[in-house]
Amino acid sequence: MIYLTVEEILHIHIQLREKIMKKIESIIKPFKLDDLKAALHDLGVQGMTVVEVKGFGRQKGHTEIYRGAEYVVDFIPKIKVETVVPDDLVDQVVETILNTVRTGKIGDGKIFVLPVEKVCRIRTGETDNDAL
């Protein structure tokens, strides 16, 4: 007989969940959005959410002059693309994003992959992979 603590059970539970779905957040250069949307669509990604965001990374900001006085643009406009995909698609999606939006210049952005606990389609009440 193997006894597991509550924490261990939860851990396994979460690991199982993580096998199911991942949320992929990509911060990209705005002009790459159309290409990325087409590429992910071809891959079978069924939906995405797009947010206009501003931020900085290694690209940092830039200095401009307005009416003779300097000001700094600290936060540069980017697009954040969020999509939730079945686990078996993750590697392909990440690969596609890399290949589609990379320009090789500073400021290309980042990709974050996060576990998703649960998905629910509001219209039908379907859950998890059925809801993607």
Add this chain to the structure above:
Amino acid sequence: MRSILPLAAAALVTASAVPALAEEPGTGATLIHLAYSLDTFYFLMSGALVMWMAAGFAMLEAGLVRSRNTVEILTKNIALYAVACIMYMFVGYNIMYGGGPNGFLPGFGFLLGPDNGVGDVLGSAGEIYYSTMADFFFQVVFVATAMSIVSGAVAERMKLWSFLAFAVVMTGFIYPVEGYWKWGGGFLDSLGFLDFAGSGVVHLCGASAALAGVLLLGARKGKYAGGKVHAIPGANLPLATLGTFILWLGWFGFNGGSELKISNIEEANAVAMVFVNTNMAAAGGLVAALLLARAWFGKADLTMALNGALAGLVAITAEPLTPAPLAATVVGAVGGLLVVLSIVFIDKARIDDPVGAISVHGVVGIWGLIAVAFTNPEGSLLAQLAGIGVIFAWVFGTSIAAWAVIKAVLGIRISEEEELAGVDIAECGLEAYPEFTTSK
């Protein structure tokens, strides 16, 4: 049909009365009627164009402030227009054109008198050639323009009601008195001071009042934090550009209408010349400011180009008739260069003027008045300098006093918290672009 009968009767009376009064043949009287109508019509349409400048100022200022201060600047602009109209009808027009006893002290009176009688016009040998109501209308939109200049300079931090209280004093008293000294036939006019459409009477006046207000008000929070000059970019440059275009359009009425007559060949030519020169000066001002901004800052600063066009317009306003179009372009271009230098200098002097009103209307207004001495053979540099000194001293002095009284009684500056939250919510309870609002 019924309404035609009285008209026909009136026409009969007029037809029989005219030859007796004017001792002229019927066609002569008809020509006087026509010329009177044309000049009055021209006056009214010019006035309507100048009225539209209030919209130009409103858009320019709304574009150059931050979005959280949009509603309040719009409220100030349209309210000051209304206040100016009412005050000028009550007392302003009578102070400015009531004819004072000695050229210094203006006359005084309330409201507006009757318009010209037909007989008076026909018997005046051309002395009376347009409606006095049209004259009032044309003058009232000028005082509104002078007041509009103030709102931009004090934007984003002045209390709404204190500003409107100042508008009452400015449009009912300060402007009409100096207006009387020049256009009402007062001592500046006798001195030989020339100011065709108001580089001094309107623009320097507005800028002097604005400077007084800004000095008592202080800079916007954070503008000069840490001993450095910080840029506070405007929220909506399409609006600022539209505002500049509207002002440019309205200026044809401002300068063109100030010829005061169009009903003969010479006057029509003069009006056309004024239109061309006004346009050329704006073009010269814009190009000069754009080039200087590009050379100095490394980028083409649109807001400086817009100020350059307005500077060209202000510069030519003192004398848009006598220079040739090329000379008018140069007068405007010098204005365009001056305005860029002045905006940067005034900013470095810690005088916070978000839209550049003091530079555009004050510094360049002075340039326009000085330029008259070189572009108009009748101009005298001494008289121009005297006019500049008198207008500035009067308007700045009385404005400082008025602002100080308002500051003591009402306060003129919103609280720091209100300034951070935005004066829109603090003063108007509105946002320009509300989102996520719910009804209860």
